[in-house]
Amino acid sequence: MKIRMDIGQPDIEPNPKILEYLKASLNEMGYCSSKGLDELREKVAEVHGVGKDQVAITAGSKHAVASLVYGARRVSLIAPYWAGYVGTIKYFGADVEITETKMEEGWLPRPWRPNGDVVILNYPNNPTGIVPGKDFIEEVIEDSERRGALVISDEVYRDIVFGGKRYTILDCMPKMFAIVQSYSKTFSMPGLRLGYVVGDTETVKKVASFVRATITSLPIFSQRAAVRALDLLEEERERITRIYSARLQLFLKLIDRSLFRFLEPDGSFYVFVKLPGINGTEFAYKMMEKDVGIFPGEAYGPRYVDHVRISLTCDRSLLEEGIRKINETAKNWE
DSSP: OOEEOSOOOOOSOOOHHHHHHHHHTTTOOSOOOTTOOHHHHHHHHHHHTOOGGGEEEESHHHHHHHHHHTTOSEEEEEESOOHHHHHHHHHTTOEEEEEEOOGGGTTOOSSOOOOOSEEEEESSOTTTOOOOOHHHHHHHHHHHHHHTOEEEEEOTTTTOBSSSOOOOGGGGOOSSEEEEEESSSSSSOGGGOOEEEEEOHHHHHHHHHHHHHHTSSOOHHHHHHHHHHHHTHHHHHHHHHHHHHHHHHHHHHHSOTTTOBOOOOSBSSEEEEEOSSOOHHHHHHHHHHTTEEOEEGGGGOGGGTTEEEEEOOSOHHHHHHHHHHHHHHHHTOO
C-alpha cells in the first residue's frame, strides 16, 4: 500500500541525538530492577512532578495496560475506544463494560457512571482526538474513588495537542490512579517498545510485580536512550506538534465537508470521520484498491460501522493524494 493513513505508527524520523545515545549504550546487556533504571525513573518523576517510587518502566503502553487490568473483574471503557484494550481485557478473563457515545454529544457520556473496578480513560483520544474538560475528569475520579476503582489514564498522545492545554489526570489529584505513557508517539520510536506507568505507590508495585513475572526487566540500553529522550522532551513536543498540526490543517482544507462529518481533533494524529451512508469496512477495502490505507470505524466499537479513522502519518504530498482519492471515492460511491 502506497499511502498509509491507517496505522498509528509515526512516519516522522526519530531525533538522531536519541539514536546516537541508544547505539552508544548497546554494550549494557545486563538485568536491572523490575521497576526500571533508577536514572530513568527519576527523570520520569521529574517530568510528572511525582516521587521516584511512583514510577515503573514497562515494555510499551500495551504492556503497561496489561499490568494494570490483570486481576480486574470488570473494566469500563468509553466508545469509541482503542481495540487493544478489549483484546487485553478479554485475554485475562475480565468483563468489559462499554458505554457508547455520539459525535453530536462531543464523544463524551454525560453523566458517566461506570461499574468497573478498573476504569480506562484515553485523552487525547484514539480515534477521535478529543480532550474533555477538567470537570468531566473530576466527575470520573470522584465516582471511581467512592467505589474504590482504579482509574487508568492512557496519555500516550498527551504531547500532541493543538492550541489547548496539555491534558493529564494529575491536574485532578487522584488518590488511586495510573498514567500510561509511551515513547512510540512523542519520540516516534515504536520499535523501542518502551513505556512507563506513573501512579500511586501500591499500583506501581503491582506493575513492577507484573514486569518481574513476565519479562524480568527492560533492556538497560533502551532505558539509557529514554533518559536522553526526556532531556529533549520540550524540543520534541514542539517539533512533532508543529508537523501534525500542519497536516491537520491540510486535511481540514482538502477534505470534502459536504460528504464527511467529524469533530476537529484537539490532539493526537487521527480524525474519526463519519461517512455519507457508506459502510466503513467496505469503504476501507475500496480505498485499499486505490493504494490508500484507512481504518474501519467498527474496530472502535460496533456502533461505528459508518465511520473510518484517518491517520495523519504520511508527508504532505502523500496526504494530498490520499485525501483526494478519499473524496473521489465517496463522491462516486454506488
